[in-house]
Amino acid sequence: MAVDFLSHLNPSQKQAVQHFCGPLLVIAGAGSGKTRALTYRIANLVLTHRVDPENILAVTFTNKAAREMKDRIERLFAEQQALTEYGQSLQSLPGHVQTKLRSQVYKSITKDLWIGTFHALCCRILRFDIEKFQDEKGRKWTKSFSIFDESDAQSLVKDIIINQLNIDDKKFDPRSVRYAISNAKNKGLTPRDYEREQSNFKGKVIANIYSVYQDKLAENNAVDFDDLIWIPVQLFRQNEQIRAYWHKRFRHILVDEYQDTNRTQYELLQLLTTNGESARSFKEWDYRSIFVVGDADQSIYSFRMADFTILMGFQQDFGDGLPDDDTRTMVKLEENYRSTENILQLANDLIENNTERIDKVLKPTRGQGEPTFCYRAQDEIDEAEFVIQQMRRLEAVNSDLHWGKFAILYRTNAQSRAFEEILVRWGVPYKIVGGLRFYDRKEIKDVLAYLRAIANPSDSLSLLRVINTPRRGVGKTTIEALQKAAIELGTPLWEILSDETSIKTLAGRSSKGVIQFVEIIQRWRAQIDTVSASELVQGVLEDSGYVRDLKAQGTDEAEDRLQNVQELYNAVLQYEEENEDDKSLIGFLASASLASDLDDTEEESTKVSLMTLHSSKGLEFPIVFLVGLEQGLFPSYRSLDDPAAIEEERRLCYVGITRAQERLFISHARERRLYGNREPASPSLFLGELPRELMDSNTKAAIPKKFTEKKPQSKPAPVLQSDVEWSVGDRVMHSQFGIGEVTNVFGSGSKATLAIRFDNLTGMKRKILPIGDRGLTAID
DNA sequence: CGTACCATGCTTTTT
DNA sequence: GCATGGTACG
Numbered sequence: 001m002a003v004d005f006l007s008h009l010n011p012s013q014k015q016a017v018q019h020f021c022g023p024l025l026v027i028a029g030a031g032s033g034k035t036r037a038l039t040y041r042i043a044n045l046v047l048t049h050r051v052d053p054e055n056i057l058a059v060t061f062t063n064k065a066a067r068e069m070k071d072r073i074e075r076l077f078a079e080q081q082a083l084t085e086y087g088q089s090l091q092s093l094p095g096h097v098q099t100k101l102r103s104q105v106y107k108s109i110t111k112d113l114w115i116g117t118f119h120a121l122c123c124r125i126l127r128f129d130i131e132k133f134q135d136e137k138g139r140k141w142t143k144s145f146s147i148f149d150e151s152d153a154q155s156l157v158k159d160i161i162i163n164q165l166n167i168d169d170k171k172f173d174p175r176s177v178r179y180a181i182s183n184a185k186n187k188g189l190t191p192r193d194y195e196r197e198q199s200n201f202k203g204k205v206i207a208n209i210y211s212v213y214q215d216k217l218a219e220n221n222a223v224d225f226d227d228l229i230w231i232p233v234q235l236f237r238q239n240e241q242i243r244a245y246w247h248k249r250f251r252h253i254l255v256d257e258y259q260d261t262n263r264t265q266y267e268l269l270q271l272l273t274t275n276g277e278s279a280r281s282f283k284e285w286d287y288r289s290i291f292v293v294g295d296a297d298q299s300i301y302s303f304r305m306a307d308f309t310i311l312m313g314f315q316q317d318f319g320d321g322l323p324d325d326d327t328r329t330m331v332k333l334e335e336n337y338r339s340t341e342n343i344l345q346l347a348n349d350l351i352e353n354n355t356e357r358i359d360k361v362l363k364p365t366r367g368q369g370e371p372t373f374c375y376r377a378q379d380e381i382d383e384a385e386f387v388i389q390q391m392r393r394l395e396a397v398n399s400d401l402h403w404g405k406f407a408i409l410y411r412t413n414a415q416s417r418a419f420e421e422i423l424v425r426w427g428v429p430y431k432i433v434g435g436l437r438f439y440d441r442k443e444i445k446d447v448l449a450y451l452r453a454i455a456n457p458s459d460s461l462s463l464l465r466v467i468n469t470p471r472r473g474v475g476k477t478t479i480e481a482l483q484k485a486a487i488e489l490g491t492p493l494w495e496i497l498s499d500e501t502s503i504k505t506l507a508g509r510s511s512k513g514v515i516q517f518v519e520i521i522q523r524w525r526a527q528i529d530t531v532s533a534s535e536l537v538q539g540v541l542e543d544s545g546y547v548r549d550l551k552a553q554g555t556d557e558a559e560d561r562l563q564n565v566q567e568l569y570n571a572v573l574q575y576e577e578e579n580e581d582d583k584s585l586i587g588f589l590a591s592a593s594l595a596s597d598l599d600d601t602e603e604e605s606t607k608v609s610l611m612t613l614h615s616s617k618g619l620e621f622p623i624v625f626l627v628g629l630e631q632g633l634f635p636s637y638r639s640l641d642d643p644a645a646i647e648e649e650r651r652l653c654y655v656g657i658t659r660a661q662e663r664l665f666i667s668h669a670r671e672r673r674l675y676g677n678r679e680p681a682s683p684s685l686f687l688g689e690l691p692r693e694l695m696d697s698n699t700k701a702a703i704p705k706k707f708t709e710k711k712p713q714s715k716p717a718p719v720l721q722s723d724v725e726w727s728v729g730d731r732v733m734h735s736q737f738g739i740g741e742v743t744n745v746f747g748s749g750s751k752a753t754l755a756i757r758f759d760n761l762t763g764m765k766r767k768i769l770p771i772g773d774r775g776l777t778a779i780d
Numbered sequence: 781c782g783t784a785c786c787a788t789g790c791t792t793t794t795t
Numbered sequence: 796g797c798a799t800g801g802t803a804c805g
Contacts, residue, residue: 062795119795150794225795260795303793412792434794475781510781596795614793636792652793675790676796787801 005040005076009033016331017041020049022285023318025258025311025330026293029362030347030658031338031620034293035065038254039072041291045252046109047080051287053112057250057272059121061257063599065618066116073113077105111581114250118265120594122228123147127586129242133235136190137211139218141231144586146222146452146459147593149440153224154178156461160212172205181210185226186262186305188233219492221458229264236271247275251288257617258294258314260306270317279317290318296358297351300614300652302644312358324359336362336658338620340369342694343664347657349691354647362658370663374687374697377669379678380628384418386667387625388426391608394623394663403429407609407621409656411634415627416610423608427739433611437597443550443561444568448592450540454525455585460486460493463521467497470549472513481506482514498522520544533585534572541565556743556757613656624660626653629668629684646685653686666690732756732778 006014013033016026017040028034042058045051060066075090078101082090090098114121130141148156158174161167184194191214195207217223223231236243250272255261261269273290274282292314299308319329336344341364348361373390377383387408395401408419416432423430438444446469449462456462464483468474485506486493496502497518503511520543524536531539541547547565550558575591576583598615609621628634634653639645657664668687671680730742740756 117795228795300793301795304795414791471782473781477781594795598794612793633792638792649792673796781805783803783805785801785803788799790797790799 005044009036009040010335012331012333012335013037013040016291016333017044019289019291019331020045021287021289023279023314023329024289024291025314025319026291027330027332027358027360028293028295029332029334029336029360030295030298030655031336031362032333033335033337034256034333035069035072037333038256038293039069039076042069042073042113042254043076043080046077051252053109055249055251056113056254057121057252058113058115058254059118059256059269060116061260061618062596063117063120063594064596065256066120067599070110070113070115074102074105074110077109078102081105117594118261118268119225119228120591122232122268123590123594125232125246126223126228127590129235130231132239132242133231135214135218135231135234136192137214139214141218141221141223144221144456146220146456146462147228147590148217148220148222148224148461149593150225151440152222152461156216157181157209157213160209160216164212165209167205167209172202172209177206177209180206181213182224182226183305184210185224185230186264188230188264188267190234219458220460221456222461226264229268233264233268233271236268236276240276243271244275247272253290255290255292256294257298258292259296259299259308259311260294260301260304261310262305262307263310266307266310273318282318295360296356297354297360297651298617298655300617300648300655302648309356312356332360334360334363335365337365338661339658340364340366340662342369342371343657343660345694346372346664346690347654350650350657350686350689351654353689354650356644356647372664372666372690372695374690374695374699375665375667376683376697376699377667378671379669380415380418380672381422383627383667383669384422387419387627387665388422388428390625390665391428391623392426401622402606403608404606405622406625407611407616407619407623407659408625408627409611409613409616409659410628411613411636411652412628413612415633419610419627428608429606430608430610431605433609434597434615437595438564438567438571439592439595441561441564443564447537447541447546447565447568448589450521450544450546451537451585451589454521454528454536454540455589457494457525458492463493463497466544467514467517470545472510472517474507474510474513474517478507478510478514528585532576532583533588534569534576536585537569537572541569613652616659617655620659620661622660622662623665624656624663625665625667626656627667628672629653629666629687630672630681631684633672633681634684635686650686650689666695730778732776 005017009017010033013036016024016037019041026034026037028037038058042056045056046053058066058069060069078098079090081101081104082088082093082098085101086093086097090101093101114124116124126145127143130143130145134140154174157178158169161169161172161174161177184191189197191207191211194210195204198204198207217227236246253269253273255269269290270276270279273279273288292311294308294311296308296311299306299311302308315327315329320327322328324330339347339362344362344364351357375383375386377386391403391406395403410416413435416435420430420432439448446466449465452459452462453466464479467479482493482496485502486496489496496506497514500515503514503518507514520540523543524531524540527536527539547562550562550565571592572588575588579587579591609619631637632640635646635649639649666687668683669681671678673679728742732740732742743757
């Protein structure tokens with residue numbers, strides 16, 4: 001091998017990367033180079049062991065991680081090619097040669113690797129094989145199936161409870177029923193299995209709702225998120241041939257973040273690895289491997305049915321059962337290359353308080369570093385002020401620090417507000433990572449519903465969403481009549497819609513609108529295989545009048561929506577570019593359903609990052625602020641009386657601490673706004689578990705001066721609003737939304753209203769504000 | 781049929 | 796304190 005992969009690695013990493021056949025559990029502490037171990041091992045399989053890339057399956061936790069892994073593997077191979085073909089490093093070659101090499105590598109290697117999330121990979125499997133599946137009640141799907149998102153699933157459950165079964169939705173809260181169904185699927189229970197497990201009335205009713213829910217999904221030719229994994233598992237259980245095919249196909253399986261897999265995902269892995277034999281007795285390990293990487297201390301998704309005891313049981317299941325020191329099926333990566341020694345000590349001390357774990361410490365490889373500072377704030381506003389003062393101080397002193405190197409991590413999304421307000425006030429650029437997905441915006445869901453209705457004629461939910469969007473005079477009564485007819489005749493809604501005589505009798509005055517709508521869907525459905533996804537999107541946007549309607553509204557909000565719709569079109573184009581082998585509409589719809597908001601956050605940013613602790617997993621920042629360490633907030637009040645839940649919160653805290661490379665700041669407030677009320681708050685349990693000798697705080701005797709002086713000096717002076725005559729083009733400053741420009745003035749005098757475009761807002765960039773809004777000031 | 785206003789309940793965390 | 800969903804009215 002021309003590139004010496006192994007020279008960059010420590011002995012444990014080397015052992016992991018060189019592993020060829022059989023099971024291996026890699027216990028990878030935070031910052032221990034596990035992504036490197038994974039990518040190098042894949043490269044090593046192909047280069048050294050001549051494994052066909054087609055035979056490799058790698059599971060990641062996010063789409064972003066999948067992209068990055070593919071990218072890193074591609075670079076590794078391109079580097080290798082550069083050395084063998086040109087005798088120099090990739091970097092030193094001219095740009096077009098680099099591109100050429102990378103595209104060669106793509107065609108011959110990376111294209112054939114299956115790398116993605118459980119959901120994306122299973123979705124791909126289903127597109128091959130879902131038509132061979134039939135569930136316990138004979139329910140069936142076709143490969144143009146829709147993927148229902150959480151809100152689709154939620155409203156389906158609600159509809160079943162209220163309309164289908166006439167149950168009191170006070171006694172059966174749709175949300176918790178939906179959660180119960182999801183949990184059943186994640187534990188590998190069919191409606192019948194679930195029914196059998198229930199002893200009381202309530203459980204039996206939920207089992208019935210679960211069964212009807214599956215009926216409805218099948219009727220719509222739709223699956224929910226959990227089904228993407230759950231259906232392949234059922235299919236592999238029942239169909240030996242299909243199972244054998246995929247078993248043979250994926251000779252080498254790699255799984256990242258193994259501690260966050262659930263029972264169903266585990267069963268999938270087991271069926272693929274052993275072809276259904278019990279893992280412990282599986283003997284055919286020649287040219288076959290299961291390589292899982294994880295860290296029980298970073299398991300933070302049990303609310304999603306993730307079960308880290310699966311990781312702890314790996315050695316029992318697949319392994320040789322020998323003690324840790326002798327085993328050949330476990331490797332521990334304990335050297336930490338990310339954080340200073342002080343930070344690691346904090347993390348180690350904290351996690352020691354957990355009882356359920358695999359023994360492991362993070363070993364420092366860097367310097368001691370500075371002590372962590374813990375700030376006790378008066379309230380959440382004071383806390384935010386502390387954070388920004390520290391950031392400004394550090395940024396001013398260190399020339400190599402820019403805003404992109406800071407992160408603020410919190411337990412709940414609602415905590416972001418105080419920080420946003422103050423960041424805006426100081427003009428510090430920031431971005432919120434996670435939060436509202438692009439594909440969850442109303443206008444985007446509308447357009448996707450058109451596309452889903454076209455791709456999947458059974459998808460009544462999508463049809464109903466857009467049958468009167470934009471307004472075609474099809475109202476509630478008409479829709480109810482149509483639905484009723486569909487139920488009585490036992491046919492999909494589309495059958496009724498596409499029958500013109502039925503429509504004329506059923507819809508009366510509204511029939512014109514319905515017929516018009518049906519025509520659009522039919523026209524584009526006829527072209528689904530001949531026209532590209534982007535052409536189809538453009539055509540639908542035009543024919544449906546969706547764009548025309550938004551333009552006609554002429555409001556600022558409508559204009560923002562228009563921009564988002566345009567962006568969706570760009571997303572389709574981008575999809576087509578990135579997926580040359582599958583440019584279909586169905587392919588795009590699947591990728592849209594599986595996209596998360598974390599996926600398109602650029603790594604090299606110059607903005608402060610704000611996110612939940614969950615979103616921060618896998619990331620690192622030179623300077624981290626871990627905020628809101630209060631009982632009831634972090635740990636969450638819902639976990640206070642459950643020791644296992646407290647341990648999970650502690651792991652979450654551990655994840656937060658280990659994101660920091662150079663400096664860590666921790667804060668908590670004495671009181672905090674909750675639902676609009678001020679509530680007193682006490683310090684988090686976790687604060688007491690951190691070693692005091694490695695920390696400074698403002699509650700100790702000596703309070704550094706910089707922490708006592710508050711109120712920014714350069715805060716803009718307030719201006720009396722009634723004195724200002726506003727006109728279009730004026731620049732304004734708002735305490736909450738930041739800097740903006742007036743785009744419209746409605747009315748006059750003291751009652752006037754302004755439309756203002758703010759640069760800092762995400763999504764709806766415009767706000768309509770009364771002229772007397774207290775936060776509003778003029779600039780220049 | 782569409783809009784405007786009012787009440788409710790809500791905050792864990794997300795592929 | 797806010798977003799969502801339901802009801803009443805035009």
